[in-house]
Amino acid sequence: MSSVIEQIEQQIANLQNKTVATNTGKILTIGDGVAKIDGLSQVMYNEMVEFPGETIGIALNLEEDEVGVVVLGEASHLKEGDEVKCTGRLLSVPVGKGLLGRVVDALGRPVDGKGAIDSSETYPVEKIAPGIIERKSVDQPLMTGIQSIDSMIPIGRGQRELIIGDRGTGKTTIAIDTIINQANINKVGLASGDPDFRPVYSIYVAVGQKNSNVARTLGILEEKGALEYTIVVSAPAADSAANQYLAPYTGAAMGEWFMSNGMDALIVYDDLSKHAAAYRQMSLVLKRPSGREAYPGDVFYLHSRLLERSARVNENNGNGSLTALPIIETLAGDLSAYIPTNVISITDGQIFLETDLFNQGIRPAVSVGLSVSRVGSAAQIKATKQVAGKIKLELAQFRELAAFAQFGSDLDAKTKAQLDRGSRIVELFKQPAFNPIPIEQQVAVLWAMQNNYFDDIDVSKIVEASNSLREFFSSRKEGLLTSIREKAKIDDDLATELKTAVDEWKTSFN
């Protein structure tokens, strides 16, 4: 006990001798969560400043004779003339594995009622992205568990792939499926004891969403056992524009911690349209000049500096990665609006979801023609390349020919075969929400497709058939699935085994 007393006495002694120097200012005006400050002559851009009542703000506008500060959180107790202090620190948030399984706000404070966060490290919210020299090209797959994406628009670790589409086209679902799939892979990989296995941790940043939506997403993550590998950063619609502006950077800081410590992480920004809107609102209150669609001139920089932070770093820098799935909502499928074009130009590809497809029941409603991944097959395992190499082309041809399908029997044999194949692939790629499919099962099904096992099955029964095939494999051929996963390519032995297995299934299915 006496050591505690000594400690306090020591602290008192220290304080007595110390002169504390602070740079201060006074509130000139305050409103809409933005304060104009007189003074703060030493403040840095993005520095945290302290208002009375332990309220924090960030200095965003440094002008000749005043400083524009965005107040984070409740500002109603602040008034003209109140003192503001510089802290000398850039805004930082807690980081680390202790955040997994937790829900935090834009400042990294827990909002899930599960008590304090076990984290001893903090990380600046804004940081310069890794340079060219530290980066490595993307060549390791990040499986989404969504067949159409993994086979045609593959995503690699460290890539930035945009998910874009109108309201209610399944954008969030694709991102959540991907998070669930990472958790599924983590569980298998960690249980296997493979020392080379690299788990992927996920960060889901919810910006400007209704609380009920965030709660639903959380419920799904929890139900699917994915929450324990996931950090949720939430700045809901009811939160201030400043917090909504900040939340993606907070999530990026948490993700970057994994990357810079040699681990792999995935971050979802849901969504950057609302993020841009929050930034526009803040900028209007700060009286910054506005340009196209009333966004401030630096809105491009808002997203480029965020997405630049996703990368794969090379072995000398720990070999970690941060993969980003930003989401953008379009209006009537218009990709040429300001924010969509900006973000398309920053990312390494996009998954475009179409309302028409969604309404026709083709879900996930991925548009084959308008979706690309600029990293491409470098991020696919060999087995997928072997069975899916031609599928994107086949589907694209099918879409072109589909208009002629009505001519039915008048078609030549080749066209008819292409139409038959295409319509079956479309069916095969239908997949319910929140049910990511392991890559080895995807490979088995596509192998069967490639080897014509589905050709004599009626199109309306394809979904049933592929479910039955996967069910057959996971219940009866677990060893074969494991070999596909471990070998990651189909050699002659595996091809023979696959043939025997699929033949066996086929007799039972008909």
Next chain:
Amino acid sequence: MTQAKQIKEFAKQLFRMSLEDGELSPERVDGVLKALEKNPPRHLLATLKAYLKFVEREVAKSTAVISHAGQLAPEIVANIKSQMEGKYGRKLDTVERDDPDLIAGLRVVVDCDVYDASIQSALSTLESSLN
């Protein structure tokens, strides 16, 4: 330029006219005020307010306000004055204020920099570190 900006620009010009060798000169301020009275600009009140701001800021920059609880020896004031002048590289006036709230010790304010060596601030730091 918006009207508010124009007024500010004008007030700034008036303020520059009030400096002599980079220091605020009471005679010049007097001259500026008299000239304003004779030829009032369109927004006299707003101009005066903006001008006052510039002058206030300048005064704050060249004044060290020393708050203290209890007696303050003249040598200490002189010492602070010379140290602060060295730090800021300019001549400073000192203003002394008795402030019992500090409990004991000193607080020196120059413009927006606060140097606090009072028991009050030590106690409040201690309090927040114990929270």
